[in-house]
Amino acid sequence: MDLISIRDLDRKTVERLLDSADAIANGKKKPDMGGKILATLFFEPSTRTKLSFQSAALRSHMGYLDFDPETSSLRKGESFADTVRTVEGYADVLAIRHPKEGAARLAADFASKPVINCGDGANQHPTQTLIDLFTIRRCKGRISGLNVTLLGDLKHARTMRSLVCGLAMFGANVTLVSPEGLEMDQAYVDEVKGRFDFKVTARNEPDYRNADVLYVCRIQQERFADPYEAKKITEKFMVKKEAIEAAREDLVILHPLPKVNEIEAAIDGMKQAKYFDQAHYGIPVREAILEYALG
Amino acid sequence: MDLISIRDLDRKTVERLLDSADAIANGKKKPDMGGKILATLFFEPSTRTKLSFQSAALRSHMGYLDFDPETSSLRKGESFADTVRTVEGYADVLAIRHPKEGAARLAADFASKPVINCGDGANQHPTQTLIDLFTIRRCKGRISGLNVTLLGDLKHARTMRSLVCGLAMFGANVTLVSPEGLEMDQAYVDEVKGRFDFKVTARNEPDYRNADVLYVCRIQQERFADPYEAKKITEKFMVKKEAIEAAREDLVILHPLPKVNEIEAAIDGMKQAKYFDQAHYGIPVREAILEYALG
Amino acid sequence: MDLISIRDLDRKTVERLLDSADAIANGKKKPDMGGKILATLFFEPSTRTKLSFQSAALRSHMGYLDFDPETSSLRKGESFADTVRTVEGYADVLAIRHPKEGAARLAADFASKPVINCGDGANQHPTQTLIDLFTIRRCKGRISGLNVTLLGDLKHARTMRSLVCGLAMFGANVTLVSPEGLEMDQAYVDEVKGRFDFKVTARNEPDYRNADVLYVCRIQQERFADPYEAKKITEKFMVKKEAIEAAREDLVILHPLPKVNEIEAAIDGMKQAKYFDQAHYGIPVREAILEYALG
Numbered sequence: 001m002d003l004i005s006i007r008d009l010d011r012k013t014v015e016r017l018l019d020s021a022d023a024i025a026n027g028k029k030k031p032d033m034g035g036k037i038l039a040t041l042f043f044e045p046s047t048r049t050k051l052s053f054q055s056a057a058l059r060s061h062m063g064y065l066d067f068d069p070e071t072s073s074l075r076k077g078e079s080f081a082d083t084v085r086t087v088e089g090y091a092d093v094l095a096i097r098h099p100k101e102g103a104a105r106l107a108a109d110f111a112s113k114p115v116i117n118c119g120d121g122a123n124q125h126p127t128q129t130l131i132d133l134f135t136i137r138r139c140k141g142r143i144s145g146l147n148v149t150l151l152g153d154l155k156h157a158r159t160m161r162s163l164v165c166g167l168a169m170f171g172a173n174v175t176l177v178s179p180e181g182l183e184m185d186q187a188y189v190d191e192v193k194g195r196f197d198f199k200v201t202a203r204n205e206p207d208y209r210n211a212d213v214l215y216v217c218r219i220q221q222e223r224f225a226d227p228y229e230a231k232k233i234t235e236k237f238m239v240k241k242e243a244i245e246a247a248r249e250d251l252v253i254l255h256p257l258p259k260v261n262e263i264e265a266a267i268d269g270m271k272q273a274k275y276f277d278q279a280h281y282g283i284p285v286r287e288a289i290l291e292y293a294l295g
Numbered sequence: 296m297d298l299i300s301i302r303d304l305d306r307k308t309v310e311r312l313l314d315s316a317d318a319i320a321n322g323k324k325k326p327d328m329g330g331k332i333l334a335t336l337f338f339e340p341s342t343r344t345k346l347s348f349q350s351a352a353l354r355s356h357m358g359y360l361d362f363d364p365e366t367s368s369l370r371k372g373e374s375f376a377d378t379v380r381t382v383e384g385y386a387d388v389l390a391i392r393h394p395k396e397g398a399a400r401l402a403a404d405f406a407s408k409p410v411i412n413c414g415d416g417a418n419q420h421p422t423q424t425l426i427d428l429f430t431i432r433r434c435k436g437r438i439s440g441l442n443v444t445l446l447g448d449l450k451h452a453r454t455m456r457s458l459v460c461g462l463a464m465f466g467a468n469v470t471l472v473s474p475e476g477l478e479m480d481q482a483y484v485d486e487v488k489g490r491f492d493f494k495v496t497a498r499n500e501p502d503y504r505n506a507d508v509l510y511v512c513r514i515q516q517e518r519f520a521d522p523y524e525a526k527k528i529t530e531k532f533m534v535k536k537e538a539i540e541a542a543r544e545d546l547v548i549l550h551p552l553p554k555v556n557e558i559e560a561a562i563d564g565m566k567q568a569k570y571f572d573q574a575h576y577g578i579p580v581r582e583a584i585l586e587y588a589l590g
Numbered sequence: 591m592d593l594i595s596i597r598d599l600d601r602k603t604v605e606r607l608l609d610s611a612d613a614i615a616n617g618k619k620k621p622d623m624g625g626k627i628l629a630t631l632f633f634e635p636s637t638r639t640k641l642s643f644q645s646a647a648l649r650s651h652m653g654y655l656d657f658d659p660e661t662s663s664l665r666k667g668e669s670f671a672d673t674v675r676t677v678e679g680y681a682d683v684l685a686i687r688h689p690k691e692g693a694a695r696l697a698a699d700f701a702s703k704p705v706i707n708c709g710d711g712a713n714q715h716p717t718q719t720l721i722d723l724f725t726i727r728r729c730k731g732r733i734s735g736l737n738v739t740l741l742g743d744l745k746h747a748r749t750m751r752s753l754v755c756g757l758a759m760f761g762a763n764v765t766l767v768s769p770e771g772l773e774m775d776q777a778y779v780d781e782v783k784g785r786f787d788f789k790v791t792a793r794n795e796p797d798y799r800n801a802d803v804l805y806v807c808r809i810q811q812e813r814f815a816d817p818y819e820a821k822k823i824t825e826k827f828m829v830k831k832e833a834i835e836a837a838r839e840d841l842v843i844l845h846p847l848p849k850v851n852e853i854e855a856a857i858d859g860m861k862q863a864k865y866f867d868q869a870h871y872g873i874p875v876r877e878a879i880l881e882y883a884l885g
Contacts, residue, residue, distance in 0.1 A: 037353050039346075048676060051629075051655050055680035058627050058653035063353035065346050078553035081563075086343060086552055089575030090350035257676055258668035265669075280679030332648050334641075358648035360641050373848035374855075381638060381847055384870030385645035 001293050002108040004117045006126040006162050011169050017288050018134050024284035025138070031060040031291050038290065039065045039091035041083075041107075042118070043098040048257065048279065049118050049127070053095050056286035065091055081110045088113045093293050096120075114293040122158050128256060129162035131285045133170065135278040136213055139252045143170035149208045151177040151237065152217035152262065154184035159256045160217060161188060168196035175211070176202040179233045182223060206237050209247050214239070215254045218262055234262070241266045254278050296588050297403040299412045301421040301457050306464050312583050313429050319579035320433070326355040326586050333585065334360045334386035336378075336402075337413070338393040343552065343574065344413050344422070348390050351581035360386055376405045383408045388588050391415075409588040417453050423551060424457040426580045428465065430573040431508055434547045438465035444503045446472040446532065447512035447557065449479035454551045455512060456483060463491035470506070471497040474528045477518060501532050504542050509534070510549045513557055529557070536561045549573050591883050592698040594707045596716040596752050601759050607878050608724050614874035615728070621650040621881050628880065629655045629681035631673075631697075632708070633688040638847065638869065639708050639717070643685050646876035655681055671700045678703045683883050686710075704883040712748050718846060719752035721875045723760070725868040726803055729842045733760035739798045741767040741827065742807035742852065744774035749846045750807060751778060758786035765801070766792040769823045772813060796827050799837050804829070805844045808852050824852070831856045844868050 006014075023029035038057040040050050054064045067087055080103070088094060088111045096104050097118040104117035104124075119125040136143050148167055154160050154176055164184065167174050176184055183202060193200065208214045216239055224230035241264050244251065255263060255275040267273050301309075318324035333352040335345050349359045362382050375398070383389060383406045391399050392413040399412035399419075414420040431438050443462055449455050449471055459479065462469050471479055478497060488495060503509045511534055519525035536559050539546065550558060550570040562568050596604075613619035628647040630640050644654045657677055670693070678684060678701045686697050687708040694707035694714075709715040727733050738757055744750050744766055754774065757764050766774050773792060783790060798804045806829055814820035831854050834841065845853060845865040857863050 035353065035356065037350060047657065051657060051677065051680050054655055055627060058625065058655070061625070065349055065353070067342065067346060077555040079560075082553060085571050086574045087346065089571065090346050090578060258672060260667040268671075276675050276679065279676045283680065330648065330651070332645060360644055360648070362637065362641060372850040376858075377848060380866050381869045382641065384866065385641050385873060 001295060002115045003126055003289060003293060004105045004108055004115065005124040006129045006165050006169075007124075009126075014130070014133065014166070014169065017130060017285075017292055018137060020288035020291065021130075021134050021281070021285040022138070024287050025281065031287050033057075033060045033062045033290065033294060036062045036092040036294060037065060037090070038062055039067055039087055039094050040118075041067045041069070041087060041094055041096045043069050043096070043103070046097050046119060048282075049097065050095075052279075052282040053116075053118070053127075053286050056283050056290055059283060060287050060290055062290065080106070084110045093290065114295075116289060116293055119158060122156060122161070125158050125162050127286060127289055128159045129166045130289065131278060131282050132159070132163050132215070132254065132256075133166045134285050135254060135274060135281050136252065138281070139274055139277075140212060143167065143172050146172045146212040147175065147210055148172045148213040148215065149175040149177055149211040150215045150217070151206060151208065151239070153182040153219045153223060154178040154217075155182045156220075156223070157217040160184065160215075163215065164189065164200070165192050165196075168192045168198040168200070171196070171198050173199040174201075175208075176200065177206055177208070177237075178202075178204065179219065179237060180204050182219065206239075206243075208243070208251075211247065211251060213252045213254065214247070216259075216262055217256060218260065237262070239263045239267065241270070244270060244272055247272075296590060297410045298421055298584060298588060299400045299403055299410065300419040301424045301460050301464075302419075304421075309425070309428065309461070309464065312425060312580075312587055313432060315583035315586065316425075316429050316576070316580040317433070319582050320576065326582050328352075328355045328357045328585065328589060331357045331387040331589060332360060332385070333357055334362055334382055334389050335413075336362045336364070336382060336389060336391045338364050338391070338398070341392050341414065343577075344392065345390075347574075347577040348411075348413070348422075348581050351578050351585055354578060355582050355585055357585065375401070379405045388585065409590075411584060411588055414453060417451060417456070419457050420453050421457055422581060422584055423454045424461045425584065426573060426577050427454070427458050427510070427549065427551075428461050429580050430549060430569060430576050431547065433576070434569055434572075435507060438462065438467050441467045441507040442470065442505055443467045443508040443510065444470040444472055444506040445510045445512070446501060446503065446534070448477040448514045448518060449473040449512075450477045451515075451518070452512040455479065455510075458510065459484065459495070460487050460491075463487045463493040463495070466491070466493050468494040469496075470503075471495065472501055472503070472532075473497075473499065474514065474532060475499050477514065501534075501538075503538070503546075506542065506546060508547045508549065509542070511554075511557055512551060513555065532557070534558045534562065536565070539565060539567055542567075591885065592705045593716055593879060593883060594695045594698055594705065595714040596719045596755050596759075597714075599716075604720070604723065604756070604759065607720060607875075607882055608727060610878035610881065611720075611724050611871070611875040612728070614877050615871065621877050623650045623652045623880065623884060626652045626682040626884060627655060627680070628652055629657055629677055629684050630708075631657045631659070631677060631684055631686045633659050633686070633693070636687055636709060638872075639687065640685075642869075642872040643706075643708070643717075643876050646873050646880055649873060650877050650880055652880065670696070674700045683880065706879060706883055709748060712746065712751070714752050715748050716752055717876060717879055718749045719756045720879065721868060721872050722749070722753050722805070722844065722846075723756050724875050725844060725864060725871050726842065728871070729864055729867075730802060733757065733762050736762045736802040737765065737800055738762045738803040738805065739765040739767055739801040740805045740807070741796060741798065741829070743772040743809045743813060744768040744807075745772045746810075746813070747807040750774065750805075753805065754779065754790070755782050755786075758782050758788040758790075761786070761788050763789040764791075765798075766790065767796055767798070767827075768792075768794065769809060769827060770794050772809065796829075796833075798833070798841075801837065801841060803842045803844065804837070806849075806852055807846060808850065827852070829853045829857065831860070834860060834862055837862075
């Protein structure tokens, strides 16, 4: 079973995946895939996604192979199709990351083994979204009806597009907060609204006093022509301890990591900061995904 | 037991290896090497040979270590002998690839653990040859008496030299087809003829209407001084759909991969194209080789 | 349990570790860590330390993950603390090497999982010291009272500082032999003398006629301003076959490897040369360390 986009999954399937990850995280379920092999094919680096999948494979009694395109035949001019067709013969499931949109679905077409999309360009990153939904549900007991604020550069962040779709599926109230010019593509938001019944509002001011969940992503200085402007805006959108103390006491702060300076370091030690837990939940969720993919 | 050159093996040993690989490919035999460790020492990159060996190790219940000379002590001036003597202490069997001819045999002299040659310069690549023989035998039921055409740059292709020796051992009829100036070294062909009773003919025209097996390898444009000439010749030797349709219906087309444009893409989907199967057969054949090496 | 510096361990703990490694080396003990995961985080390359730990992990029925900072989020500006906090969620024990002194202890503060120091700058390299002590004890039956000569650049060699502390703990008689200007830091030697009752003398002449153990480390030509002077000194301190034949017959020669030209190649085949054994003892010693850390 391929996992290419969160949009291919219905709510029931997502819930089954989250339930399975829950059982694994609680130690109630220990998948044993009997020595099956995961091949990671990362055409652009993403250390933690790769390590997290390899760790999940080891935890599930699988081995892993790491295909490194840098030193590979691709440099001799081999086609993407040929690479996928060859490597799939060495493994039982392929985890692919690629800088180009659609690459994962293309690979799934070529391969007879299951393909897991670990991010294709600005398009989808479904395993991250499943981790995000899992973390929210585990911290808050539910997703439906929660006020979830997404904050940062919503135009370029791949994880945010996938996440909006996941939150919509579960009926969360989504607030999109971004600097002017870095809003999430309106056509995409409209399309999600057409598919799911959920509330979504957009804003250019960082305000999350009413949020149950605050999901932060990076604003890269390179997005702005004027360095002074860039500094002013990243400073304005930086999450500060003071603001968190003024927000709901049971606020949950998430971040896909790595973070640089979008969250004040003093927040790391606060009970609201759940982003390291979120990273660690990557293991049980990806164990559940491997089990799903393999069958 | 070392595996350095196909020329060190007698026909009986090769047949035993192919039989063993057959049993593994059919699921009738599942080697369990009980956690023994393979170390890959690749002094030049060859992604698929390495991955294929690592996959075979995992399938045989072994672990693997990947020694990367790029980031290693070699750069601090350590001798090849010292590297081999050190790394062999970490593993049970060494798979070595090296740009210099004779490096694998040298390593086998230094090491007390078994050494498998994964290609040493333009010299030998015995595990590829075993895969090639295995694929031919599996696709055609035998090797003896088959018309096997080797097509491409036979002067520089390492796999072809090993393969001629393997085909000669089994009494195939070999036709060597290459552009003028890229013929296989005549002294080498004569030496193989002196050792085995087999037919071999050479030709500079791409004609394989009578072939049971067509084994294609690359012709690098860089081999020609004149780019126009290069283009003309690679075009002339390119395997085209039309020519395959005019050849024997049960023709088997092989290629060591990666391929670039020496085989028309439309052929990939034809039943004659067996090069991806050939790549996948690398796993059972290398499982058989690991078992042979470890004893 | 962290392992940051040999100075954190008392003699009893060291002896227990060496005994455990002995049992493993003799095949009397086969640790089974039940699929636990080692993550290697090497912020500077050290191929053999890393491979040796990975091999020890495989031998102890563990898996390993290799975190490569080169292709990682660190380059996106992530803090060392965040990296450690994230990666520890993927594994059960972390083996860290870092160019900066104190980095391992810092990591141990951030991490809730055990941290093993695999070398932090010019500071400590405790697992190498345990291997050195193990090798001496295994070759000579004891450490106490032995004449151990350390020869080379004792100013910069990290392993030598750790080793002096280990030898002092066991009451060896240590002779420090180095070129002028490359002596071990006197304040450090004095501090160790203040902690342990042992004899230590220093000298600028390479003389080891009275030594039971000769531990050689490199003298880098780059340490000298004048290339002619450099050549003269490295030549003078090079260990030669002739000198070994004039030394004690049961002399044991050690070296942390890789070596370049500080030991004459002809010595490699002599029974006094124990440096490859020393490298191979890295596996049982590190198996014992993993058990200690996880236990």
